[in-house]
Amino acid sequence: MNVYDLMDKYSKTNLILRKYRNSSMKYEELIRKSDALASYIIKRFDNNKMPIVVCGHKEHLMLVCFLSCTKSGHAYIPVDSSMSKERIKYIVENSNSKLIFNISDNKLHLDNIDIKNCAEIETIINSHATMIPDKIYRVQDEDIHYIICTSGSTGKPKGVKTTSNCLKSFVNWALTLWDYSEGTHYVFMNQAPFSFDLSVMDLYLSLYTGSTLFSIDNQMISNMKELFSYLKSSDINIWVSTPSFAEMCLTDINFNNNLLPRLKVMLFCGEVLTNNCVQKLQNRFKYISIINLYGPTEATVAVTAIKIDTELSSNVNPLPVGYIKNDCKLFIVEKNNSVLNNDEDCLEFNGVSYRILPEGEKGEIIISGKSVSPGYFNNNEISKNVFSKRIINGIENRYYKTEDEGYIKDNLLYYCGRIDSQIKLDGLRIELENIANSLREIEFIENAVVLPVKKENKLQYLAAVVTLNKVLLKKDFEVGLVIKEKLKNLLSNYMIPRKIIIKEHLPMTINGKINRRLLTEELK
Structure with a gap:
């Protein structure tokens, strides 16, 4: 069952989709409002499938806009309201979008762009309240579901295209990472802004399972007392964050099992998870599973994972980032100076050949499989340097060259940092x-x-x-x-x-x- 059908099913219940500060939103409200807004988008743009920018921070209306975009056949581009106006302008101009849903207090002025603020969006929803969009418009399979913008070495945002198939592949795998039981209601913590792909983990795992998303924002993070008071009332079961956020919380002795008595699983991605951090968490939370994940935005959130038990955290340093998901493959490569001859031991990116290294040798990490993005939006020049395709047994396989360094030992990936963090002194x-x-x-x-x-x-x-x-x-x-x-x-x-x-x-x-x-x- 796809995410749309699942949410339609949950909307017929009294389940709470999201809690944020002193407000909550049920699945019924999300479906009703997204149906109305999607109907407006279809009526206005019909078969023009340009992406739509959604600007805000943690407001409920952001989720309504995301779903309305995909129900009407459009990829959404989440933009956090804390971004500079110059960065937002660049993202909008590069997206060719003609519509922005601006849920923030930012005053955006962009030429030839229709910008709808909160009041206007609510008016549209009310005026289309009885309309239900035809399912044929929905984003699905190899359609682009969302575009998340990342900054490269140039500092200019690159829009990573993520298809519905990529997202489905990630969710199906991620639900195997802990003792997930279908029908169980969870509370997922949402720490990351929706413009950061780590948020995809908590948002879509929550939506697919009919669970509750419990969001914290930048203001809470800057005020530990407020944050902990808020967390105390959360009933969080699944923690999703960067390691740095957990380390910040660990500086307070009150961050322990008494604060989060229902916590079962902690999922970490986006940075190096240190042994010190894990050992402190294991001391503070006696009965949790700590899972370390790795993956770039270009391969849909994460592609490797491993549970870090006390034996691993005590005896292996640095920690591994995990085993590859079952529908992907990892390759460790180095640039091949010989002529490319379609050798199975080589991969090609924009005419440059890379030799696949044996297990244990350190090199650049390449990811292949169903999670890999088709490339950057409106940026073919950079795309062809890091994305590649190969037909194997009549099936097209996508590859992404990560510019991360690592090695594989006993089928486990070890991350060694960014290639561009290698310097000469x-x-x-x-x-x-x-x-x-x-x-x-x-x-x-x-x-x-x-x-x-x-x-x-x-x-x-x-x-x-x-x-x-x-x-x-x-x-x-x-x-x-x-x-x-x-x-x-x-x-x-x-x-x-x-x-x-x-x-x-x-x-x-x-x-x-x-x-x-x-x-x-x-x-x-």
Whole structure:
């Protein structure tokens, strides 16, 4: 059964779809309002299937707009209201969209774009209240379901096209990651903004299972007291977040089983999950399953997963990111300097050949399978560099070259960081994530980020920003000297950061990831 039919089924019950602050929305309201708004979109645009931009943060109406778009045959593009107006303008212009549902307080002014605010959207819904859109218009199979914009090395957003088949593949697999029982009602935590693909995990797992989505917002995250008061009333069963968000919560001793007594599963994706973080969670929450996942937006949220038990968290460092899902494959590759000859041991991207490496060797991660996106929207030049296709036994297989580094051991993927985080200092190749992993091995370090410091576009030295898991009765510069001394047993001298900065917390982006850009600015 597809997501539309499932939600139609749930709408005939009294189930609560979502809780946010002091309000809630039932499945019945979502279906009724999305039917009305979809009918308006169909009447206005008919067979023009351009994407539609939805701008907001965590408002209920965002979900209504998402579903109305897909019911009328349009992909939706979620844009968070905290984004800069320049970024929003770029996304809209690149999407060729002629319609924006603006649920935020932002005053958007864009030429030749129809912008509907909250009051106008509600008026449209009321005026089409009795209309039900024909099912033939629905986005399905290889139609684009949503487009999430990510920033690459250029900083310009790239719209990742995700098909309904990609989404269905992810959901079917993700529901096997814990002891899921059909018909069980869960409460999923939604931490990430809807513009960040981690939110797809909690949103669609919740929708497919008839569960409740419990959302927190940026204002709560900046006020721990308010956040914990809100979480206390949540009855959350399934926690979905970045590791950084969990680490922020762990700084408060009240983040424990008493706060979330019904918590069963914690799903982590988007960043490196550290052993320290897992061990603290295992101490605070005795009966939960902690699942580590990996995957880029271009392969639909996540493609590998593993349950991290106490044996793994105690004995394996860094932690693996998991086993590949059953309808995908992983390849570890290096650039092949020989001529491409359609060898089965090679993959091609835009005329460049990559040799598949044997298990245990480190290289770039390539993902193939049903989760892989067909490419970037309106960006064929960049798409052909990282997306590829190959016909095998009459079936087209899509491939995505991640620019992530890793290796496979005993069928488990280990993530080693971004390819673009590899730098050269004084002619020597350095992998920043390797240094960060070594810092995390020091017994009193909670987490670490290693940053290259440049002056006049030239790399000068490395700096490490660390948080501690206990109070050391030393001045910061003395702690820095101790850290450097301990690193001598773990790293070559040229890899030891010149500068060690100690912080109480690592700053986060609105997506819940470590804010490396802000830390870099502070170093200037």
